[in-house]
Amino acid sequence: MxxxxxxxxxxxxxxYAILDILGRKVVGRAIALRESVLVAEDLIRTAxxxxxxxxDELT
Numbered sequence: 001m002x003x004x005x006x007x008x009x010x011x012x013x014x015x016y017a018i019l020d021i022l023g024r025k026v027v028g029r030a031i032a033l034r035e036s037v038l039v040a041e042d043l044i045r046t047a048x049x050x051x052x053x054x055x056d057e058l059t
Contacts, residue, residue, distance in 0.1 A: 001035065016040055018047050027051050 004013040014035050018028035028047030032039045048058065 001040070004031075014039075016043050018043065020051075 002015045002017075004015050005011070006013055014032045016028075016030045016032070016039060017026055019025070020027050027050070028043050030039055030043045047053075
């Protein structure tokens with residue numbers, strides 16, 4: 001997670017990204033107005049389905 005400055009003073013966005021280290025590509029990303037475990041969990045689930053990752057294959 002990385003904090004990004006927004007359009008106004010004190011406005012922050014949170015960038016969540018999942019990187020495939022071997023393929024060097026972003027396989028999932030999300031931007032949220034606040035830090036959230038739910039956003040992170042949903043991002044991981046979505047990336048797993050989109051990339052066709054089988055159970056116990058993710059490291």
